[in-house]
Amino acid sequence: MSRILTGIQSSGRPHLGNVLGAIKPAIELSQQPENESFLFIADQHSLTTIKDGALRREYIRAVASAWLAFGLDTTKNVFWRQSHVPEHTELAWYLNCYTPFPMLANAHSFKDKSERLSDVNAGLFTYPCLMAADILLYDANIIPVGKDQKQHIEMTRDMASAVNNQVGEEVFVLPEAQIDERIMTIPGIDGQKMSKSYNNYIDIFLPANELYKVIKKIVSDSTPLEEPKNPDTDITFKLYALLATDEKVDTMRQNYLNGGYGYGHAKKELYELIIHQFAEPRERFTYYMENNDALERELRLGEEKARAVASKTIQRVREKFGFN
Ligand code: ADP
Numbered sequence: 001m002s003r004i005l006t007g008i009q010s011s012g013r014p015h016l017g018n019v020l021g022a023i024k025p026a027i028e029l030s031q032q033p034e035n036e037s038f039l040f041i042a043d044q045h046s047l048t049t050i051k052d053g054a055l056r057r058e059y060i061r062a063v064a065s066a067w068l069a070f071g072l073d074t075t076k077n078v079f080w081r082q083s084h085v086p087e088h089t090e091l092a093w094y095l096n097c098y099t100p101f102p103m104l105a106n107a108h109s110f111k112d113k114s115e116r117l118s119d120v121n122a123g124l125f126t127y128p129c130l131m132a133a134d135i136l137l138y139d140a141n142i143i144p145v146g147k148d149q150k151q152h153i154e155m156t157r158d159m160a161s162a163v164n165n166q167v168g169e170e171v172f173v174l175p176e177a178q179i180d181e182r183i184m185t186i187p188g189i190d191g192q193k194m195s196k197s198y199n200n201y202i203d204i205f206l207p208a209n210e211l212y213k214v215i216k217k218i219v220s221d222s223t224p225l226e227e228p229k230n231p232d233t234d235i236t237f238k239l240y241a242l243l244a245t246d247e248k249v250d251t252m253r254q255n256y257l258n259g260g261y262g263y264g265h266a267k268k269e270l271y272e273l274i275i276h277q278f279a280e281p282r283e284r285f286t287y288y289m290e291n292n293d294a295l296e297r298e299l300r301l302g303e304e305k306a307r308a309v310a311s312k313t314i315q316r317v318r319e320k321f322g323f324n
């Protein structure tokens with residue numbers, strides 16, 4: 001039995017890149033009988049950047065609703081908000097005291113943002129300690145993450161080893177990162193990596209007319225309608241190919257190559273495919289966004305299960321550290 005754990009920052013509304021790159025693969029892993037999945041919303045991590053409470057509340061709800069919309073089974077898995085399990089921050093403090101300054105100063109996540117040190121808060125600097133606490137609190141073995149998080153998992157292993165060596169026994173399980181190289185980087189509407197930070201994302205949960213407006217903004221070249229087009233360099237085609245059946249992709253490819261088929265036609269087909277393929281998740285997303293009580297019930301259930309595990313680990317750690 002592997003204990004899989006991963007956290008999702010609530011730093012915006014989830015987009016197509018998050019859905020295909022993180023949410024769907026994690027739900028598939030959680031459905032394998034040999035796995036036990038712990039999936040949580042890293043809402044305290046989002047405080048390193050987002051300060052507005054109302055915005056945070058909305059993003060937490062949107063991220064939680066997206067996981068439930070894609071069928072996360074909360075009876076078999078554990079799904080909760082980091083901020084509702086105080087053991088995360090308690091363990092983060094202990095780990096802070098076992099982490100050498102240069103290790104944190106070398107973190108890419110910090111270095112990337114540290115051009116002007118006066119703009120950096122201490123939370124951003126010690127971010128990896130909170131992340132390590134998230135993992136070590138649950139004795140997790142496997143951490144599915146994107147490549148950008150690999151260093152954080154290595155740091156988690158270093159922190160766990162530092163404690164284990166000092167205490168002289170295995171207080172913490174050493175986790176392994178699982179980086180799925182098959183997961184492709186989904187392009188945004190401008191062709192760069194789709195990301196909240198580039199404002200180039202497709203929010204598949206938008207109302208239909210707004211979704212269509214975003215899809216119409218996908219960048220294309222100016223080849224006239226009648227002329228043949230190259231599907232392999234076109235963003236609309238790339239996005240369509242990620243979602244459609246092989247047969248449909250072949251048909252669209254032929255349409256591009258034959259000419260007489262405009263980018264507007266392709267965008268309309270992409271829009272219709274998204275609406276059709278995500279009809280059920282879109283409906284469930286709206287349901288949870290509009291029924292906060294139902295959403296809260298799911299999260300409370302997870303909190304209870306998470307706390308049961310977390311409080312045992314914290315007891316074990318407090319005892320080793322002489323706090324009880
Ligand atoms: P963003 O870049 O929008 O801020 P995050 O860094 O919060 O996204 O990523 C959350 C999860 O979604 C991560 O597991 C990440 O690997 C995945 N993800 C984000 N953008 C993409 C993308 N364009 N293609 C594939 N996966 C992505």
Ligand code: TRP
Nearest residue numbers: 005006007008009042131134135
């Ligand atoms: N830092 C991760 C990210 O930005 C989110 C995260 C927080 C996480 N705690 C975690 C991921 C624990 C895996 C395990 O994507």
